[in-house]
Amino acid sequence: MKYLKFLLLCIPFSIAGYYLKWNSTLTFFLICFAIVPLAGFLGSATEEIAVYTGPKFGGFLNATFGNATELIISFFAIRAGLYEVVKASLVGSILGNILLVLGCSIFAGGLKHKELKYDSQLGSFTATMLLFAVIGLSIPAVFTYHVSEKLVSSDYENLSIITSVIMLIIYILGMIYSFKTQNDLYGVEHAEDIDSKWSLKLSIVILAACTVLIAYESEILVDTIKPMTSSAGISQMFVGIILIPIVGNAAEHSTAVIMALKNKMDIAIEIAVGSSLQIALFVIPISVLISLFFTPMSIVLKPVELFLLFSSVLIANQIVKSGRSNWMEGLKLISIYIIAAAGFFIIG
Secondary structure, X not given: OOOHHHXXXXXXXXXXXHXXXXXXXXXXXXXXHHHHHHHHHHHHHHHHHHHHHXXXXXXXXXXXXXXXXXXXXXXXXXXXXXXXXXXXXXXXXXXXXXXXXXXXXXXXXXXXXXXXXXXXXXXXXXXXXXXXXXXXHHHHHHHHHHOHHHOOHHHHHHHHHHHHHHHHHHHHHHHHHHHHHOOOOOOXXXXXXXXXXXOHHHHHHHHHHXXXXXXXXXXXXXXXXXXXXXXXXXXXXXXXXXXXXXXXXXXXXXXXXXXXXXXXXXXXXXXXXXXXXXXXXXXXXXXXXXHOOOOOOOOOOOHHHHHHHHHHHHHHXXXXXXXXXXXXXXXXXXXXXHHHHHHHHHOO
């Protein structure tokens, strides 16, 4: 955070760039750089509050605010009708966590410690739940592509709503189960890794202020997507699946790498896989339900998104259940992410 705080200087410049009609590409990236430290402080404030409130309520806060940035950006993108950007950004968050975050963590930790060992049982529940979530998200697309000529708009919407409600129920039941059996499953703080630096009152104020600022920056970020993609000549798909997820998860990414460097891979894996699970079971269904207040959004994903999701989750399950890894496996994950990013940039 001591380095991320310097990016707070981008907040006034991003606002000035938006209202003074600076170059759209420059303004877009200024907004992105402004959101990065805000997301970091939001996560830190949540962890600080968790220290005071105890593991159960702390776990609930972390599960709720862990991906607040992605949810806020999704809300404004839905309101603007950028549904493909919304779905791409949420899929990109899952891919980024599994391939980029987990890959960088294993690569960095493996270079320092040669072989990384961790509890294969600790993250297996989360990894298995993530596989279930991806299968659930894929079912609407499978039926849609199989009988697409017979479906009308309301059918897409109804199937998406049913799927979203079921996913949310599983998410809630999963949290209840985890609170009773495993205190560290849904982002409950690791007391040995968190020192209380702020008072409870200050933490709440920072949490509220960051939430408001992220909401404001997200709103102007969405407004700059169309002009930026037009002037820069890149697709909205690339912006959604690569750029926005990196912005929303940058602070969380650094935490996972730091934990891996400390040879605490159990925490790094939980950050990467657990965050992906929150996106799949909570943020995506909530986004679908939020869209009902505007124009309903289906949960149907593109074939390339489904392929990458399945492949990534299967890889994550193998890594988690093996109980050991090395820098070469991390490099493979990063390579897959770079190839996918290049594909979305060139072809997307």
